[in-house]
Amino acid sequence: MKEVKSYKSILIQFQFVLFFLGIFLIQNCFDLHSESKQESQLQQSIYLIDRYYFWSSEEILDPETISKDQWLPIGNNSLGFKTKEKEFLYIKFSDQFIRQLQSPILYSEIAIETLKVFQGKDIVYITKDLDFIFPHLIALNPEPKGNIIIQFQSRYNGFIGMDREVIFKNHSQALIDLFMDNFLKTFFAPILLVLSIIFLGFYFLRRKEMIFFNFSILLFSASLIEVLNGFVGFSLRQYAAYIVPITFLNFTFFPFALLLFLISVFPPFFRNLFKLIAIIHIIVFTLSIIQNYESGISFLNSEEDYNWIVVLEACVAIFSSFYVFLKGNRKLREIIIGILIIVITGLHDTLADLEIINHQLRIIHYGFFLMLGFFGYYVFKHYLELLHSINRMNSELRIKNKELQRLIQIDKDLALAHALQKSLLSSKYNEDDKVRIIGFSQNLESVGGDYFDHTKDSMGNWAFLIADVSGHGISSAMVAAMSKMAFVGAGPYLQFPARVFHLMNRHLVGKTKNLFITASYLFIDTESYIATFSNAGHPCFFLIRNSEKEVKQLTAKGKPLGLFSHQSYAEETVSIQPKDKILLYTDGIFDLLNEEGESFGEDRLKSLLWEYRFHNIQDLSSILQDSLFRFSNGWKHQMDDLSFLLVEIK
Template sequence: MKEVKSYKSILIQIQFVLFFLWILFFQNCFDLHSESKVENQFEQSVYLIDRFYFWSEEEISDPETIPNEGWLPFEAKSLGFKTKTKEYLYIKFSDQFIRQLQSPILYSEIAIERFKVFQGKEIVYQSDVSDFIFPHLIPLNATPQGSIYIQFQSRYLGYIGMDQDVIFKNHSQALIDLFMENFSKTFFAPVLLVLSFIFMGFYFLRKKEMIFLNFSILLMSASLMEALNGFVGFSLRQYSFYIIPLTFINFTFFPFALLLFLVCIFPPFFRNLFKLVAFVHVIVFLLSIFRHYEDGISFLNSEEGYNWIVVLEATIAIFSSIYVFIKGNRQVREIIFGILIIVISGLHDTFVDLEILNHQFRIIHYGFFLMLGFFGYYVFKHYWELLHSINRMNAELRNKNKELQRLIQIDKDLALANALQKSLLSSKYNEDEKIRIIGFSQNLESVGGDYFDHTKDSMGNWAILIADVSGHGISSAMVAAMSKMAFVGAGPYLQFPARVFHLMNRHLVGKTKNLFITAGYLFIDTESYTATLSNAGHPSFLLIRNSEKEVKPLTAKGKPLGLFSHQSYEEETVNLQPKDKILLYTDGIFDLLNEEGESFGEDRLKSLLWEYRFHNIQDLSSILQDSLFRFSNGWRHQMDDLSYLLVEIK
């Protein structure tokens, strides 16, 4: 049955949203800052004064020389036009309001052109900075001169003139109003910056979690946007050569950073889509910059060229977020809410720039605030759960420490068992004037169930045994040790292979706990140059004789040791020749796999032995070991213990 979300959980989320709506209302109360009487601000607005304009193809050094009949009245609520190429725009309005002010200034919220301000005949202000989106505080003479003239020379293709509010104010009051308007931004920016460093720290603690790095970059970009687009940016206007490019580049970088963040939390299809859109975003931005490189880059003109990609990105992010919200993991729903809010608010402001929506107010700042609220709620919830799990984690840590101590002891025991097992094995090299023996063993774990032995009797004959206990690990190693003891007990009968297996089997039956042993035994009579062998369910021996046409298997019938109490074993005898080589091995060689899952197999083993049959026994053993090692990619695909003994007749 599908789990139903509790009313308590829904209530918490509703309370959370209402809390932030209250915060926004409180913040808006700060934004209703200025003079205590709204009428006072309204009466000082330049938009209520008779305003006139004049176009000129040449610069006029004294606007008062322009004839009165050349001035044309502005339409209501207007102080600008579409740009005319290579023409100057002059604006004129009365300065009579300054009589009411002690230290009068002309406050212009945004003026993006290069312009000069005349009070009467006197130039009182001159701006040579392009793309300047911060307010201008233009000082005026306290004595009215009749008219104020503003001369504009614009590089901005879309608009020329004054933009938004233009108001007469006292200088001190204007600074206070500007600070209060941007109070939340000025306060919000360092909060975002601190959070950015916190998440950067999370990334360095867990470098595999790219979501922390990308979220840190996103917060840092938002912090710069909030700081440089408010009172701080205005205060740094003397460094406008650096501040303006940084501000505009960050405007463009923020959507890119948001796309990188979305890559970390969305399903694979959307990740690839966002990567593609992020790549296109960078290309479109660079092309737009290069297209508008005239006497220096104009960012505001470039903005017209890449706003469409921002709209496309926002549309994709909205639909993707809705999909993930409905189908995705509930744990990231708070993040999805934050993403939807910031994307929709950014899309609104982009539509304002494209003049699709009429300008009333920008909401990107509120989007940042709510985005941080939802992301902060997500992080708070995560760490609240973490705090409640501290006791459980401490208990688990204590258990892990006990387990670690137990594992350390097991490792010590395994190391000791490995040393003991090596002491049970015969040496890996032995020889006399008649034969030479080389052995090799590679366990799957620290200890294994493979075991080989070779011993020489008083007559100079050799008894050679190789055994493989079923399974691997400690239990198999213990049974292998039992096999060693059983073989030692059969010492008086070494020249009779079937008798040796009969005695070993009688000793092992009922003591191996469902484990069994396959074994092969070879007795070499060095006087008659004959080899007698028996087999207990083990792979056949391989005889490598240069005079033969191929590798010859040597086998005899018999069942594994330790299974049946009354079991007989056959013997087979073969004549030996000088330079003959015999390979005794366990089936771990056949079970060895490569990266494609192919087994080494018997045919591959025979082919290798036949190809290098003329090599001496040391070289042949080295070639065999190297081939097994490379085939399994450094024993990475070993499935069982493997061992072999290579015997050469001199």
């Protein structure tokens, strides 16, 4: 089913569009201030006065000495020319209009060259500022001197002279007009700066959200462009050595900041593309600065060199925006609209600077308002989604905390079960003057189903039991505890292995819930050196005798405990000798795997026992433990509980 937008969502977007239409209308209202005096301004415009120019290869200290026939008329709507290398340009026009003004000034919107202004023979204005793009307000003598002559000396490759409006005005009116024309920029800049600080705070609160950091940088760069490109920049002209480089560097940095923001928003393919373009942007700008280093860096000349990368970035951004839009990524629709607005307006002004299209109106600032509005809407929406996700995460965290508390309690219970199981087992080392015993157990989990036991009767004879409950974990550990109790109950019959298993089986049948126990039992008469043993479905045990040719296997028939009632078990006997060693073990040793998936196996165990048969029992036990540990790479490939009991006859 097609998703239907909620009324609230549509209303928010509608209000958002109305807000920016209102900003646009406010800007136009401010422009009406000057439009209301359009007729009077046209009467004051230098373009309505006859204008003349003269080129000179040398500086003329008194331009009044230039003869009339050397002055050439300038065509309509022009006060500038293509630069001629190492030549001075002089422009002359009448100053008779200043009679109508109380405090006359010559207002020039842009004159980027170093210039001198003569009123008659008097020098009324000198500037040596390089790449100065802010207006000039040139105070004039209220008494006409006949002509105003301006001397230009430019190192800018593209243009020399004055551009756009050049008007005679009253000084106070010029300041008011300049402020009103740039009011919205001046007002908007601190708002952008505050928003930049806010989103920087969002970034520090959520360090992984680079979108906030990149958007903060973009806002900061936009605030500098807005504040320094108007009335404030003009007011700080005494600091032009600092303001001009900051302004030009920021003009170059803003596209880079925009790329950083797009990198944090767009899909991976375009993200990598924007990263590549960002690197190219930095390289081209650096090379253009180095190339145009002549008695100080010329930013305007370098701008001519790197404007093409801005055009390339614009084309890529437009293509990628349309591609993502056509793919139907609804989450990025505000970003796409914002990108198209700023890219198209910026591309228009860049192409105008390159004189590819005719300049009518600079629209980049309108693009700023709309772009940052759409971007801001997206980031705030992203922040709200983030808050909702944090709330969801908090809810999930509370649930996880409850689950964690439950798991902690389970761990405590497991630790207690482990301690209880250890208390049920016999010690891992024991000996007297006839027998020495060493045991080892490695559970797959905290508790397991393997256990061994050894005890003496009143005559000093030894009984040994090793058992393995099917499965592993808590249930197996509980059955192992039951089995231990059953073995303790068979204590009066230790010298009869078959009787011990019969009694244990009778106590366990019907109580193990489909679990069963395999076991080996060995009774050693220390006076006669006769060992009697029985087996309940368990692997055989090994007799290691130095005088034999190989390890001897000892086994007897019998089914596991806990499965069948009235089960009988066979008994076997074997004579033993001093220095004999006997190994009882569980099948977890055979099931142990290495990294290649090979099992330890019975043959490997027998070979190990035979190779180290002459070692004492402590060394043999350590060798066996270490071999198992290394084979499984630190028990990483253990598949089941494993245990062994090593007995040595003294």
